[in-house]
Amino acid sequence: MSIFTELKQRFITLLSQPNVRQFNCLSDHLDWIKIEIIVEQLESVQDSLWLHWLKQQPTFPHFFWQNRSNNLLLAAIGAVKTFSHLECAEQFSQQLGIKLVGGLKFEGECQFILPRLCIEKNLQKLTACLYLNKQNLAEEIQTCLALLANIDKVADETTAKPQIITTNAVNDFDVWQNNIQQAIDKIKQQEFRKVVLANATTFIFNQPLSAYDLLAISQRKNLGCYHFLWSEQPSQAFIGSSPERLYKREALQLRTEALAGTATVTSDVEQTDRNRLWLLSDQKNIYENQLVVDDICEHLEDCVTQINVNSAEIKRLHNVQHLRRKIQATLKDQVSDADCLTRIQPTAAVAGLPRLPATQFIAKQEGFERGWYAGTFGYISPQSAEFCVNLRSAKIQQNQITLYAGAGIVEASDPETEWQEIERKALAMAGLFVA
Numbered sequence: 001m002s003i004f005t006e007l008k009q010r011f012i013t014l015l016s017q018p019n020v021r022q023f024n025c026l027s028d029h030l031d032w033i034k035i036e037i038i039v040e041q042l043e044s045v046q047d048s049l050w051l052h053w054l055k056q057q058p059t060f061p062h063f064f065w066q067n068r069s070n071n072l073l074l075a076a077i078g079a080v081k082t083f084s085h086l087e088c089a090e091q092f093s094q095q096l097g098i099k100l101v102g103g104l105k106f107e108g109e110c111q112f113i114l115p116r117l118c119i120e121k122n123l124q125k126l127t128a129c130l131y132l133n134k135q136n137l138a139e140e141i142q143t144c145l146a147l148l149a150n151i152d153k154v155a156d157e158t159t160a161k162p163q164i165i166t167t168n169a170v171n172d173f174d175v176w177q178n179n180i181q182q183a184i185d186k187i188k189q190q191e192f193r194k195v196v197l198a199n200a201t202t203f204i205f206n207q208p209l210s211a212y213d214l215l216a217i218s219q220r221k222n223l224g225c226y227h228f229l230w231s232e233q234p235s236q237a238f239i240g241s242s243p244e245r246l247y248k249r250e251a252l253q254l255r256t257e258a259l260a261g262t263a264t265v266t267s268d269v270e271q272t273d274r275n276r277l278w279l280l281s282d283q284k285n286i287y288e289n290q291l292v293v294d295d296i297c298e299h300l301e302d303c304v305t306q307i308n309v310n311s312a313e314i315k316r317l318h319n320v321q322h323l324r325r326k327i328q329a330t331l332k333d334q335v336s337d338a339d340c341l342t343r344i345q346p347t348a349a350v351a352g353l354p355r356l357p358a359t360q361f362i363a364k365q366e367g368f369e370r371g372w373y374a375g376t377f378g379y380i381s382p383q384s385a386e387f388c389v390n391l392r393s394a395k396i397q398q399n400q401i402t403l404y405a406g407a408g409i410v411e412a413s414d415p416e417t418e419w420q421e422i423e424r425k426a427l428a429m430a431g432l433f434v435a
């Protein structure tokens with residue numbers, strides 16, 4: 001029996017119990033019921049299973065998130081409550097002692113949900129939770145039964161190979177070069193020290209694309225990355241495979257990082273290793289990274305009791321390698337995830353330093369709205385939280401895909417080199433469909 005058939009049968013049995021109202025209440029005075037199923041030893045399945053399951057679920061939104069150390073995977077369908085204010089989401093999660101999933105767009109818009117059904121996999125342990133509102137319980141049970149009717153269905157990975165018809169970038173090289181020159185002028189005038197400029201490239205295909213299939217391919221190719229998918233309606237989704245952690249919190253322990261500074265990775269092993277050594281000692285890249293360290297430390301300063309920055313190491317990916325400095329801190333009591341998120345996001349790795357003039361420059365010059373790109377996805381809960389930075393990502397709408405990639409611009413930046421850098425970063429997604 002598949003895990004989904006097992007969950008379906010067990011949930012239907014639990015929902016049919018006459019005392020469902022009492023024994024699963026999250027708390028006497030609250031409106032919500034949680035029905036939980038735990039499977040301690042899930043047999044090994046491929047990570048793509050959860051995406052192929054989502055692909056077949058008619059209940060939206062869909063949320064998928066897998067951390068880069070691959071010991072936590074979340075797959076959720078439906079929303080019984082949505083939050084557009086971080087503090088409200090935080091308060092709700094605290095009160096009920098539950099996880100909420102979602103994130104923040106680059107421009108700051110907040111979107112968290114309490115899913116109808118949330119499946120969580122920690123290594124071999126699986127926890128599935130169904131949430132119902134106590135107020136109109138009879139109706140809620142019917143809605144859940146309708147959702148459960150379909151949860152044993154899993155899609156096949158398509159063999160279809162959509163063909164590219166046209167490609168169009170928001171900024172061509174001339175516009176890019178001009179934007180970088182303007183950024184460098186502003187840096188010289190001391191309006192800011194760094195700004196991260198991005199491009200958006202749209203590919204139109206001869207047939208619709210499956211966000212689920214693309215992300216499943218990416219899971220196998222972009223190793224050591226967070227993988228995420230957010231879809232509010234059929235045929236539209238935002239996906240990505242990002243190397244960058246925004247932060248991970250366990251109780252008061254916070255882990256974050258400065259990931260910035262880039263060199264090429266190719267199939268030439270020796271050249272790639274020379275690039276690694278060059279990156280570790282290149283002043284422009286070290287400076288680019290240092291500004292991210294400064295930004296994070298400054299923003300966390302008054303809400304931590306200690307903070308420690310590790311020395312630089314290399315985070316190696318399929319097409320690029322980055323300089324990374326890990327940062328550990330202990331939060332003061334009472335510091336919330338709402339605090340952490342608003343302080344850390346968007347870091348100087350995706351916005352710039354100082355944050356305000358950099359984001360204003362981006363909004364004015366870049367030529368498109370970033371939305372979920374360079375935003376963050378993850379979860380909050382009273383015990384822990386984890387978020388990634390939504391890089392190496394794409395927006396899919398029917399037969400169109402828009403890829404996003406950016407690069408940190410500092411005074412020593414060269415437009416040509418930065419252009420090559422964003423082209424290589426875009427390969428994390430483009431490499432999945434451009435032969």
Ligand SMILES: C=C(O[C@@H]1C=C(C(=O)O)C=C[C@H]1O)C(=O)O
Nearest residue numbers: 259260261262349405406407408
């Ligand atoms: C902005 C992006 O990446 C960021 C910029 C980097 C750089 O400029 O060296 C490196 C890693 C990321 O923090 C992106 O991938 O779009």
Ligand SMILES: [Mg+2]
Nearest residue numbers: 261262407408
């Ligand atoms: Mg760079």
